Amino acid sequence: MHASAELAGPSRRTRPRDSAASWPLADRIGLGLCWAAGVTLTLLATAIVLYMGVKGISQLHLSYLFQHPTADVDQSKSGGFLDPIEGTLLLTAIGTAIAVPIGTGVALWLVEYGRPAPLARTVESAVEIIAGAPSIVIAVFGLVVFSQPAFAFLSFRATGADAAFGRSFVIAGAAMSLLALPLVVGAVREALLQVPNHLREASLALGKTVGATIRRVLLPAVRPGIATGTALGMGRIIGDTAIVILLLGNTLGTESADGGLPGFRLLRGTGSTLTSYIYGNSPAGEGGAPEKAYAAAFVLLALVIALNVLATRLARGNLSALTGGAAWTR
Amino acid sequence: MPPPIRRISLEQAPTVVPEPAASNGNGHAAAATRSAASAAAIERMRCDQVTIAYGQKVAVNRVELPIRQGEVLALIGPSGCGKTTLLRSLNRLTELTPSAARGGRISLDGEDVDTLEVTELRRRVSMVFQQPNPFPMTVFDNVAYALRDGASRRPRKPALAEPVEHALRRAGLWDEVKDNLDHPALRLSGGQQQRLCIARALAAQPEVLLMDEPCSALDPVSTTTIEQLILELREQIAVVIVTHNLQQAQRVADHVAFMYLGELVEYGPSEQIFHAPQAQRTRDYVHGAFG
Numbered sequence: 001m002h003a004s005a006e007l008a009g010p011s012r013r014t015r016p017r018d019s020a021a022s023w024p025l026a027d028r029i030g031l032g033l034c035w036a037a038g039v040t041l042t043l044l045a046t047a048i049v050l051y052m053g054v055k056g057i058s059q060l061h062l063s064y065l066f067q068h069p070t071a072d073v074d075q076s077k078s079g080g081f082l083d084p085i086e087g088t089l090l091l092t093a094i095g096t097a098i099a100v101p102i103g104t105g106v107a108l109w110l111v112e113y114g115r116p117a118p119l120a121r122t123v124e125s126a127v128e129i130i131a132g133a134p135s136i137v138i139a140v141f142g143l144v145v146f147s148q149p150a151f152a153f154l155s156f157r158a159t160g161a162d163a164a165f166g167r168s169f170v171i172a173g174a175a176m177s178l179l180a181l182p183l184v185v186g187a188v189r190e191a192l193l194q195v196p197n198h199l200r201e202a203s204l205a206l207g208k209t210v211g212a213t214i215r216r217v218l219l220p221a222v223r224p225g226i227a228t229g230t231a232l233g234m235g236r237i238i239g240d241t242a243i244v245i246l247l248l249g250n251t252l253g254t255e256s257a258d259g260g261l262p263g264f265r266l267l268r269g270t271g272s273t274l275t276s277y278i279y280g281n282s283p284a285g286e287g288g289a290p291e292k293a294y295a296a297a298f299v300l301l302a303l304v305i306a307l308n309v310l311a312t313r314l315a316r317g318n319l320s321a322l323t324g325g326a327a328w329t330r
Numbered sequence: 331m332p333p334p335i336r337r338i339s340l341e342q343a344p345t346v347v348p349e350p351a352a353s354n355g356n357g358h359a360a361a362a363t364r365s366a367a368s369a370a371a372i373e374r375m376r377c378d379q380v381t382i383a384y385g386q387k388v389a390v391n392r393v394e395l396p397i398r399q400g401e402v403l404a405l406i407g408p409s410g411c412g413k414t415t416l417l418r419s420l421n422r423l424t425e426l427t428p429s430a431a432r433g434g435r436i437s438l439d440g441e442d443v444d445t446l447e448v449t450e451l452r453r454r455v456s457m458v459f460q461q462p463n464p465f466p467m468t469v470f471d472n473v474a475y476a477l478r479d480g481a482s483r484r485p486r487k488p489a490l491a492e493p494v495e496h497a498l499r500r501a502g503l504w505d506e507v508k509d510n511l512d513h514p515a516l517r518l519s520g521g522q523q524q525r526l527c528i529a530r531a532l533a534a535q536p537e538v539l540l541m542d543e544p545c546s547a548l549d550p551v552s553t554t555t556i557e558q559l560i561l562e563l564r565e566q567i568a569v570v571i572v573t574h575n576l577q578q579a580q581r582v583a584d585h586v587a588f589m590y591l592g593e594l595v596e597y598g599p600s601e602q603i604f605h606a607p608q609a610q611r612t613r614d615y616v617h618g619a620f621g
Binding site: 206 | 456466475534
């Protein structure tokens with residue numbers, strides 16, 4: 001009895017102190033605002049997902065995923081959005097294929113070499129500038145660069161003008177890679193900074209070169225970081241519209257270019273993605289088929305959420321598969 | 331444990347229970363066994379007037395030290411006395427610190443280490459770190475990595491099975507991991523990880539093994555195992571160990587170097603340092619007056 005009273009004593013005394021009711025008014029208002037902000041954001045996210053889910057599922061027919069779109073005013077004849085899905089996947093593949101190796105390389109150079117220091121600082125600022133640049137700015141810049149006649153091999157030469165068309169899957173993919181690049185650099189850099197220094201030294205102390213250490217020790221150690229950066233970058237690419245409209249030609253269907261190397265025709269061709277399809281069919285675009293826009297938006301949202309889940313999984317799971325859940329002591 | 335060269339029977343092994351110096355005969359007996367070993371010692375490395383500075387701060391000041399095969403050399407001294415820096419300079423790991431500069435001469439078998447290819451030097455003078463740091467690969471590959479050239483994945487597994495087993499046996503880890511060679515090395519316990527790191531360091535057949543407080547992150551049982559291992563290894567290679575633990579130094583070392591503020595205060599047989607130190611500072615340190 002006495003002992004239990006003693007045990008209960010301190011907890012009774014600390015409980016009111018723990019609760020916000022005893023806090024100063026300003027702190028309570030602050031807590032309330034933070035709480036409200038978090039709840040609002042959650043509600044907003046739920047609302048978007050629910051609204052798009054309900055609208056999308058009610059409009060979505062499975063056939064949309066397998067039918068080519070056609071330009072028809074009659075919505076029952078305008079087909080599905082197979083081509084935009086293809087476009088989204090192809091563009092994402094090109095963008096990540098360019099961004100991941102370069103981004104990993106930049107991060108490795110920054111963390112493992114980073115000399116001369118002024119150059120490293122310049123590279124860091126450059127990455128930040130690219131990260132902050134609106135995609136429409138990157139798109140306009142890309143258009144200017146790739147319209148140069150010298151780049152005609154990436155699209156085609158415009159008839160009657162000394163300029164290239166400047167729009168194709170490779171060109172849009174190259175521009176998209178700039179969106180993903182800073183995310184890859186950031187994720188890999190963080191992962192490299194997490195690797196304890198004595199791990200690098202252990203490899204060097206076995207008579208290995210820095211290059212061998214990077215390939216056999218550091219790259220496996222930062223694989224989860226690379227995976228995270230890749231998934232984040234993919235999400236960014238999938239969600240972008242400006243570059244698609246300016247640099248992919250924004251044709252309704254996927255069109256291969258004429259001539260050139262056989263395998264290269266599609267890459268030099270034009271097309272659309274889910275985002276540009278949604279834009280085109282929304283009340284803001286010329287299509288005026290909001291039902292299809294909703295259905296496509298639902299598919300897009302599902303794709304992005306799936307990628308986010310994948311990114312989280314990879315970040316958590318991959319390392320533990322590699323290390324058995326353990327990590328190095330720092 | 332497999333027989334590497336000479337097994338030390340339990341009766342012969344120095345006691346692992348921390349006991350004050352000079353208070354029992356056991357320690358003396360162990361020291362006597364050890365001096366027998368050091369009689370046949372061959373000098374492998376030598377430090378001549380070695381000075382190492384980080385910027386303006388001198389970490390190691392004109393140290394003269396022989397490192398012999400067949401005996402264990404322990405570097406002792408309070409924190410920040412330069413013992414780890416000195417150890418790391420032996421395989422030129424100090425060069426990884428941009429601000430570090432070294433003067434004097436360190437030789438390996440009479441050759442200046444600066445004239446050796448750094449990768450070759452480090453293969454001959456291997457190192458075990460304070461924290462167990464297996465690479466993010468399988469147990470087998472951790473050892474095989476040391477045997478392969480650079481980042482190469484060749485020779486393939488079958489060709490390396492024997493040397494990998496040999497290295498794991500030398501580190502006394504084989505029986506514990508022989509069925510789990512394909513498991514990630516980071517799933518091993520801390521003591522096993524550290525023995526894996528020793529196996530890895532031994533795999534390339536080094537001539538000198540540097541150990542930087544190899545037991546400080548380990549439990550007493552793993553510590554005992556590793557100390558046993560050190561005593562077995564000294565027959566084949568020169569072992570230099572940095573330790574904060576004076577009992578450990580007493581248990582494993584044949585010669586002890588006491589460093590203080592970057593200077594080598596006293597160097598001598600373990601018995602002398604712990605039982606009849608010449609310098610006042612050594613006496614104070616080994617008797618626990620400061621640390």
